[in-house]
């Protein structure tokens with residue numbers, strides 16, 4: 180479902196909250212698509228710190244605006260989502276913009292247990308699964324078709340890439356990238372700031388930050 184672009188944002192449907200997506204890249208388009216599918220928000224705008232990209236729309240129905248060009252009426256009532264795939268950048272912008280305004284975006288096709296805990300500012304993409312007891316910290320990304328099994332804990336601003344699988348009770352630190360299709364076996368821990376390569380199988384605790392890849396995963400550097 181597409182929300183029609185409003186020629187005057189003040190004329191928007193005010194019964195629903197407004198949302199500003201902060202980001203202008205491919206990940207932001209994926210988030211915008213989920214937002215539009217959800218139908219949960221009245222006005223959806225997008226922005227970033229680069230004025231050059233603030234022309235045209237991020238997607239049809241999602242206008243790019245400059246931060247200074249935001250309608251003042253939206254002010255603090257406007258929820259924010261930092262739609263940046265890179266973990267450290269997403270964390271930095273979230274801290275600058277203010278954690279208190281962060282909204283979580285969930286694609287309607289995601290399966291999120293009522294017994295999962297999801298903090299503010301997360302993005303849960305299409306076809307992903309969050310099992311009972313899963314816990315996501317602030318600003319976590321669960322990308323397309325990733326599976327987060329029961330009792331998994333994921334630290335703030337981590338990114339679980341498309342198709343990755345986190346086995347039951349796996350513990351993922353903060354700002355971790357789990358690459359596309361990677362598997363973290365049940366009960367295994369991955370420390371803060373680690374990068375897990377695409378297709379890796381993490382069968383033992385990752386106690387040192389750095390890049391880990393392969394089957395079983397070994398430290399690359």
Ligand SMILES: CC(C)(COP(=O)(O)OP(=O)(O)OC[C@H]1O[C@@H](n2cnc3c(N)ncnc32)[C@H](O)[C@@H]1OP(=O)(O)O)[C@@H](O)C(=O)NCCC(=O)NCCS
Pocket residue numbers: 264322340341357358359360374375376377378379390391392393399
């Ligand atoms: C693991 C990874 C981070 C390494 O990236 P990098 O630091 O740029 O490393 P390089 O591409 O220089 O590769 C270094 C070596 O590791 C190997 N390698 C790279 N990625 C690998 C992977 N996923 N599994 C196994 N080996 C891998 C390369 O073949 C190369 O081997 P060589 O030295 O024998 O030639 C990256 O390849 C990767 O898998 N990123 C995850 C991407 C992803 O899923 N993103 C999600 C976006 S939503």
